[in-house]
Amino acid sequence: MEVQMRKFSITVAILASLLVAQPSLAQPTAGQINVSGQGEIAAVPDVATISLGVNTEARNAAEALKANNKATAAVLALLVDQGIAAKDMQTSNLSLNPVWDRRKSNDSRPKIAGYQVNNTVSVRVRDLPKLGEILDQVVSAGANVFHGLQFGTTQTADLRNQARKAAVRDARAKAELYADAAGVKLGRLISLSESSGHSPRPMMRMEAMAADSVPIATGEIGININVNMVYEIAD
Incomplete structure (x- = not known):
């Protein structure tokens, strides 16, 4: 009798689950x-970002760095005079590398002929009508590498x-x-x-x-x- 009741309960449970599931299956x-x-x-655009650099060479690293510091300072001072805020100027790269003399000689190993310093500065110009003038003047001040120009918007x-x-x-x-x-x-x-x-x-x-x-x-x-x-x- 107990076994029959269990079978009956299982059958009822299965039928109930099928009845519950049937409406959802019928819905397209x-x-x-x-x-x-x-x-x-x-x-x-209402703003432009220019990437410019100062590249200097000398026989030793100290001289190359000193010359670069002087030229870069002149460029930054000019930018300030043109109304560029300090927050809109940022050094993006500063490198010091040897310059190799690769001319053939009895000694096959290349020799260091000097050193090269490159200081790259990213500048945001908000007064676009002055952009052409600024580019002219930074070259005169000592910037001798131009990496690119990108226009943007503050909006x-x-x-x-x-x-x-x-x-x-x-x-x-x-x-x-x-x-x-x-x-x-x-x-x-x-x-x-x-x-x-x-x-x-x-x-x-x-x-x-x-x-x-x-x-x-x-x-x-x-x-x-x-x-x-x-x-x-x-x-």
């Missing part, structure tokens, strides 16, 4: 519309948010278009994700800043954001 999966959207905002966060809104609008418009073309009704938003956006990048718009100094084309920078959105198809 709702259709979905997957779309992507892109938002791009263009802006005129990156705000521009990225604008691009995000544009990307969502773009994706929403696509979803509505697809729903209309398919003859269905667009339902609720199920998910939204942002894929990796691009950092501020230059866009073509040539515009010289000063005719009597180094010609600089500021152009525009673009902030790009991509989003992926999933909508449910309404009943």
